[in-house]
Amino acid sequence: MRKLLFAAASVSVLAACGGAGDGSDSDASGNQSSVNGTSSSASDGTIEAGDDFALRLQTALIEAEPGSTITLPAGTFAMTDGLTLDVDGVTLRGASPAETILDFKNQMGSGEGLLVTSDDVTLTNFTVRDSKGDGIKSKGADRITYSNVKVEWLGEPSEDNGAYGIYPVESTDVLVEGSHVRGASDAGIYVGQSDNIIVRDNIAEFNVAGIEIENSSNAVVNGNVVRNNAGGILVFDLPDLPVMGGNTTLIRNNLIEDNNTRNFAPPGNIVASVPSGTGVIIMANEKVMVRDNNFANNQTAHVLITAYSQDFSDVDYNPLPRNIEVRNNTYGESGYNPQGDLGDLASLIGGNLPPVIWDGVTSWGDNPDSDLNIFINEPDSVGFVNLGLGAYPVDVSAASPSMDRPAGESIGAIPTVKLSHAE
Numbered sequence: 001m002r003k004l005l006f007a008a009a010s011v012s013v014l015a016a017c018g019g020a021g022d023g024s025d026s027d028a029s030g031n032q033s034s035v036n037g038t039s040s041s042a043s044d045g046t047i048e049a050g051d052d053f054a055l056r057l058q059t060a061l062i063e064a065e066p067g068s069t070i071t072l073p074a075g076t077f078a079m080t081d082g083l084t085l086d087v088d089g090v091t092l093r094g095a096s097p098a099e100t101i102l103d104f105k106n107q108m109g110s111g112e113g114l115l116v117t118s119d120d121v122t123l124t125n126f127t128v129r130d131s132k133g134d135g136i137k138s139k140g141a142d143r144i145t146y147s148n149v150k151v152e153w154l155g156e157p158s159e160d161n162g163a164y165g166i167y168p169v170e171s172t173d174v175l176v177e178g179s180h181v182r183g184a185s186d187a188g189i190y191v192g193q194s195d196n197i198i199v200r201d202n203i204a205e206f207n208v209a210g211i212e213i214e215n216s217s218n219a220v221v222n223g224n225v226v227r228n229n230a231g232g233i234l235v236f237d238l239p240d241l242p243v244m245g246g247n248t249t250l251i252r253n254n255l256i257e258d259n260n261t262r263n264f265a266p267p268g269n270i271v272a273s274v275p276s277g278t279g280v281i282i283m284a285n286e287k288v289m290v291r292d293n294n295f296a297n298n299q300t301a302h303v304l305i306t307a308y309s310q311d312f313s314d315v316d317y318n319p320l321p322r323n324i325e326v327r328n329n330t331y332g333e334s335g336y337n338p339q340g341d342l343g344d345l346a347s348l349i350g351g352n353l354p355p356v357i358w359d360g361v362t363s364w365g366d367n368p369d370s371d372l373n374i375f376i377n378e379p380d381s382v383g384f385v386n387l388g389l390g391a392y393p394v395d396v397s398a399a400s401p402s403m404d405r406p407a408g409e410s411i412g413a414i415p416t417v418k419l420s421h422a423e
Contacts, residue, residue, distance in 0.1 A: 094126030153183030296332030327377035354383025364392035375408030
């Protein structure tokens with residue numbers, strides 16, 4: 001991906017998490033050596049604190065009836081193995097993210113903290129901490145709800161942290177709301193290869209990418225606080241995945257600020273070359289609107305629009321961004337310390353980068369120049385540059401920066417996403 005953001009890079013509250021573990025004085029153990037049963041009644045599905053908590057919880061997840069609720073008590077519970085849920089219609093509910101903490105720091109293996117593979121599941125009011133792999137992953141789980149959950153890796157940002165915090169993939173009707181993710185070595189909130197998505201009112205901080213929508217369609221990312229990541233919000237479409245053709249994403253009413261954390265992704269990761277200090281990156285996606293957001297203090301750029309620039313073999317893949325609209329946003333300081341290859345290109349235009357950047361890649365292979373419809377509907381006081389990189393594969397030495405805005409047009413209204421399981 002160094003090449004990926006070479007076209008780009010060459011074009012790359014709630015309080016902090018420290019007190020989350022202080023919600024209970026309970027000395028609940030997750031020892032899994034034997035089964036002592038549970039003192040709770042089967043009718044209410046409450047898992048009591050005490051010995052063998054982790055084993056009793058996993059047993060309850062296996063034996064749950066469709067439509068049931070499993071209630072977790074207050075306390076910090078040591079987990080040595082990942083949890084799985086494969087029963088439809090289950091709600092897993094804690095006391096609150098500050099009070100119910102599933103602590104995976106001694107987890108054996110490198111799997112998820114919690115893996116969900118069933119439909120109509122609600123996850124709410126608990127924390128997953130320090131999982132060896134992803135925090136909470138749901139795969140093929142339609143009508144999944146993540147509400148008021150927290151996924152965190154304590155300590156300084158580290159490439160040894162799990163890749164994804166909240167990670168729904170290959171699903172229809174996804175809701176992630178009121179949640180908090182910190183420390184993921186890839187993306188805090190990642191929705192991939194899915195359709196009909198709402199990501200709203202969350203906090204994503206100190207991740208490599210705060211929020212990522214990848215190879216997905218019909219997504220609304222609204223009202224989130226995205227801060228202190230390397231990159232704030234990413235909308236990507238990548239080749240060679242089971243679902244491609246990502247399109248129709250609205251990024252609206254978000255606070256996207258201070259995304260200047262160093263990029264701590266493991267080498268080879270697709271986000272490893274995201275330049276620290278980018279607010280929004282749109283890559284090879286179609287029909288994306290960035291509207292009514294508040295950008296502040298992103299050292300490289302607030303909005304970066306770029307082609308995918310690695311080699312690919314899929315003849316149906318389009319590596320160019322198309323039908324992109326940026327309008328009505330508020331912009332604070334940016335571009336004062338551009339990172340990666342963007343720093344080198346900044347010298348061509350005086351040292352600083354403007355808030356909105358397009359790499360200017362307009363064709364690839366045997367395809368002629370395309371009418372990509374890049375529409376920057378901002379006042380003249382909001383700086384813009386087209387880096388003029390031309391045809392793929394990218395030759396950075398041929399960059400021809402221009403401040404002239406492309407003659408794009410509004411892409412019209414993006415449909416409101418309505419979920420059958422959410423208001």
